[in-house]
Amino acid sequence: VEAIMALTQERVIAIRVAEEFKEKRRRATIPMPAGKAIFQTTGPWEDYSTPARDMRFLIGMDELARFCLLAPRQPDLYRLRPEEQPGHLTYRLQVKLRSLLTASTFQYTRSDGSQWTLRLSDLVSRARELEMAYNPNDCLEHRWGAALGSNEGATCLRRAPKGQRNLMASLRPWFRNRYRP
Numbered sequence: 001v002e003a004i005m006a007l008t009q010e011r012v013i014a015i016r017v018a019e020e021f022k023e024k025r026r027r028a029t030i031p032m033p034a035g036k037a038i039f040q041t042t043g044p045w046e047d048y049s050t051p052a053r054d055m056r057f058l059i060g061m062d063e064l065a066r067f068c069l070l071a072p073r074q075p076d077l078y079r080l081r082p083e084e085q086p087g088h089l090t091y092r093l094q095v096k097l098r099s100l101l102t103a104s105t106f107q108y109t110r111s112d113g114s115q116w117t118l119r120l121s122d123l124v125s126r127a128r129e130l131e132m133a134y135n136p137n138d139c140l141e142h143r144w145g146a147a148l149g150s151n152e153g154a155t156c157l158r159r160a161p162k163g164q165r166n167l168m169a170s171l172r173p174w175f176r177n178r179y180r181p
Contacts, residue, residue, distance in 0.1 A: 108140060
């Protein structure tokens, strides 16, 4: 959970830096490369997008959930009490994970300059939205997976161009399957 929080804090900074860059350029659209070049290219896209960071975050969240299921299968390694059923340990780990994710909070700045607080548990529940939240041309709220019609998303001022959103949709299976080409 601490590692996921560290990745999240890095992402807060990366998104803020991207927004500052866009403000200096009067919100000019940053060109998006095609295909796997979204992960490693040069120029503003490489500097201000977050696909690799987002992929690491999604994989990390999957690993936390997987740990809750796998630990009971190795009772000696995780000191499972002889009288404890593996399903009980899974449940205890899941409860503890939920508690830690709910207690871990951070803030980001929304498009109107106001601060918004999220929990890591919010990000876990937004995994699907975060599969397409790496484009620096999108508003800050969208980059954090906020629903555009929600209170949080109400301050969204811009979206990535439709062509870029379509390209992202075609690349989404990489994120859904946690596969970096």
